[in-house]
Amino acid sequence: xxxxxxxxxxxxxxxxxxxxxxxxxxxxxxxxxxxxxxxxxxxxxxxxxxxxxxxxxxxxxxxxxxxxxxxxxxxxxxxxxxxxxxxxxxxxxxxxxxxxxxxxxxxxxxxxxxxxxxxxxxxxxxxxxxxxxxxxxxxxxxxxxxxxxxxxxxxxxxxxxxxxxxxxxxxxxxxxxxxxxxxxxxxxxxxxxxxxxxxxxxxxxxxxxxxxxxxxxxxxxxxxxxxxxxxxxxxxxxxxxxxxxxxxxxxxxxxxxxxxxxxxxxxxxxxxxxxxxxxxxxxxxxxxxxxxxxxxxxxxxxxxxxxxxxxxxxxxxxxxxxxxxxxxxxxxxxxxxxxxxxxxxxxxxxxxxxxxxxxxxxxxxxxxxxx
Amino acid sequence: xxxxxxxxxxxxxxxxxxxxxxxxxxxxxxxxxxxxxxxxxxxxxxxxxxxxxxxxxxxxxxxxxxxxxxxxxxxxxxxxxxxxxxxxxxxxxxxxxx
Numbered sequence: 001x002x003x004x005x006x007x008x009x010x011x012x013x014x015x016x017x018x019x020x021x022x023x024x025x026x027x028x029x030x031x032x033x034x035x036x037x038x039x040x041x042x043x044x045x046x047x048x049x050x051x052x053x054x055x056x057x058x059x060x061x062x063x064x065x066x067x068x069x070x071x072x073x074x075x076x077x078x079x080x081x082x083x084x085x086x087x088x089x090x091x092x093x094x095x096x097x098x099x100x101x102x103x104x105x106x107x108x109x110x111x112x113x114x115x116x117x118x119x120x121x122x123x124x125x126x127x128x129x130x131x132x133x134x135x136x137x138x139x140x141x142x143x144x145x146x147x148x149x150x151x152x153x154x155x156x157x158x159x160x161x162x163x164x165x166x167x168x169x170x171x172x173x174x175x176x177x178x179x180x181x182x183x184x185x186x187x188x189x190x191x192x193x194x195x196x197x198x199x200x201x202x203x204x205x206x207x208x209x210x211x212x213x214x215x216x217x218x219x220x221x222x223x224x225x226x227x228x229x230x231x232x233x234x235x236x237x238x239x240x241x242x243x244x245x246x247x248x249x250x251x252x253x254x255x256x257x258x259x260x261x262x263x264x265x266x267x268x269x270x271x272x273x274x275x276x277x278x279x280x281x282x283x284x285x286x287x288x289x290x291x292x293x294x295x296x297x298x299x300x301x302x303x304x305x306x307x308x309x310x311x312x313x314x315x316x317x318x319x320x321x322x323x324x325x326x327x328x329x330x331x332x333x334x335x336x337x338x339x340x341x342x343x344x345x346x347x348x349x350x351x352x353x354x355x356x357x358x359x360x361x362x363x364x365x366x367x368x369x370x371x
Numbered sequence: 372x373x374x375x376x377x378x379x380x381x382x383x384x385x386x387x388x389x390x391x392x393x394x395x396x397x398x399x400x401x402x403x404x405x406x407x408x409x410x411x412x413x414x415x416x417x418x419x420x421x422x423x424x425x426x427x428x429x430x431x432x433x434x435x436x437x438x439x440x441x442x443x444x445x446x447x448x449x450x451x452x453x454x455x456x457x458x459x460x461x462x463x464x465x466x467x468x469x
Contacts, residue, residue: 035380059430059464060380060418076384076414080422 004326005070005368006334007051008342009038012360014053016071019355021328023346026355032074033065037104040321040364041071044110044118048368052077052118052134054105062104064120064134070368077134081105081122084141090124091153100124100144107321109164113171121161125152125178127190140190143176148195148212155179155215155234162320163219167226175229175244180204180215183231185244196244200233217260218320222269230272230299232262232320237274239299250299255286261323265348266331270298273325273333273349275318284315292335294349308352309343316341321364328369336362373404373449374459378431381419381462385412390459399454401433402445419462434461 006017013031032038036055044050053065053074064077087100103123111117120128120137126144128137152159160179167173172189175196182197195211205213215234222228231238231247235258238247251257256276265271272295278286285291290309293302316339326332333349336342340359345352375391382388393407402425409416416422419431425445427433433440436450436458452458 034383057380059378059428060384061421061428062417063384063414079417082423 002328003370004328004332005043005048005370006324006342006344006355007041007043007053007071007364007366007368008336008359008362009041009053009321009364010336010340010360010362011037014038014041014055014071015356015359017342017355023326023328023332023344028356029071031360032071033063036060036063038363039104040107040366042108042110042366043070043368044115045112046110047115048370050110050115050133052108052110054108054120056104062102064105064108066134078130078136081120081126081128081137082139083126083144084139087144089150090159091151093154095153097150100126103158106160106162107164109166112166112168119164119166119174121164121176123158123160124154125159125161125181127161127164127176129190140186140193142186142191143184143193146184146193146195148181151212152178152181153213163216165219165221165229167221168223169226173226173243175219175221177216177219177231179217180234181212182214183216183219183244196240197247198245199240199247199249200238201236201249202234204234218262220262220264220272222264225269228269228298230262230264232259232274234258234280237262237299250295252295252300252302254293254302259318260320261318261335263323263325263333265333266325266327267329268296268331268348271296271348272299273323274302275323275335277317283317288313288315290314290316290337292333292345292349292352305345305349305352307350308345314339319363321366322362324365324367326367326369332367334365334367336365338362372456373399373407373453374456375404375408376459376461377415378462378464380464381415384414384418386414387412392456399449400446401427401440401449401460404449404460405445430465432463432465434463435459 002021008015013034015030041053051067055063065074089097092098107121109119127140163177165175184193200214229240292305316337323335338361
């Protein structure tokens with residue numbers, strides 16, 4: 001019988017949650033790296049027992065960890081993320097130039113085809129690659145050097161490159177997203193990049209057609225249709241049918257279109273999930289009711305999913321990397337909250353149950369479906 | 372032999388318990404002690420000193436013999452009691468919280 005392994009990054013360590021295909025009984029292991037912030041944990045699609053974790057701390061900096069046994073034991077890898085050349089400046093919150101400075105790794109994306117290759121999205125925003133399993137890191141400086149870099153500015157959480165999507169059909173194509181610069185695409189393996197932000201509308205920037213400056217919170221894609229992207233922006237849920245060249249709003253009947261996470265069903269490319277959050281000033285669900293919204297039409301028509309979720313006095317947030325799906329026949333959907341709960345739905349969102357209730361604030365959730 | 376006391380999180384990262392004892396080549400300074408420490412425990416690279424600049428990370432402090440050595444530079448000689456192994460060189464995480 002298949003199994004699932006849920007990799008959870010929190011403010012105070014990493015946790016590994018495992019279950020069989022029924023997803024009813026769970027084993028919880030952790031905290032790994034107790035006391036450290038774990039921004040992201042993700043396994044290699046090529047070798048699922050190889051798992052990478054981003055471990056960081058304001059005191060002690062960045063550590064990259066790697067496991068060869070599915071998260072049971074770990075070894076520290078290389079943590080030197082040196083910008084290529086003289087990094088220059090980006091915009092600070094007040095519009096003044098500010099030197100580019102490495103702060104932490106937000107997202108680790110293992111290669112779809114090579115277990116030794118892994119990509120890292122960092123703050124201040126840049127994309128790095130390791131070809132030796134995380135020991136050594138090199139920057140894709142064509143992104144930061146695209147020309148608009150001096151105009152990028154941090155969002156409230158910092159100027160982070162938080163989303164990396166690898167195109168399963170075209171190894172030369174990747175998508176990334178930066179708060180608050182926007183989304184970018186490479187079609188030549190990372191040598192050059194173009195902003196893909198047409199159609200986005202953001203009240204916090206004066207020029208709505210600006211090439212950069214949009215606060216993209218997360219992007220997702222179904223592997224069978226790599227040209228179709230779904231985005232949760234600061235406000236607005238968006239869709240692109242041409243690899244990001246043009247975006248259309250699909251917020252439709254959502255009660256609020258602010259939010260952080262977005263994901264797509266493993267077997268239904270038009271079924272997408274978001275967790276609406278009240279506003280950018282109030283990072284919690286509307287009316288204290290935790291609701292996942294599902295669209296089966298690729299956006300615009302949304303239905304609330306509430307069975308098993310708290311419907312009163314709930315004031316948690318669900319962060320950008322804290323939702324994931326498994327690929328079992330009945331697609332599992334998972335998300336973690338800043339209140340330390342990790343919820344699982346084994347029926348594509350129709351009903352939910354907590355796997356754990358009292359972890360530290362959850363920063364990221366990833367799922368591996370194992371044979 | 373220089374005794375070094377690490378913060379708990381770095382002891383776990385390095386896989387050590389209690390103090391670390393190091394042979395230091397040449398005069399004992401924060402730099403030479405950290406060079407020896409990182410040579411024995413390479414997982415600590417970048418966690419006490421910044422990669423690139425080699426400067427002390429902002430939220431860490433160096434103490435010895437009830438003195439704060441943090442702002443005396445990486446090449447200040449450590450007190451005799453530290454060089455003689457009577458007192459540890461302390462790497463401290465700055466206090467934060469409420």
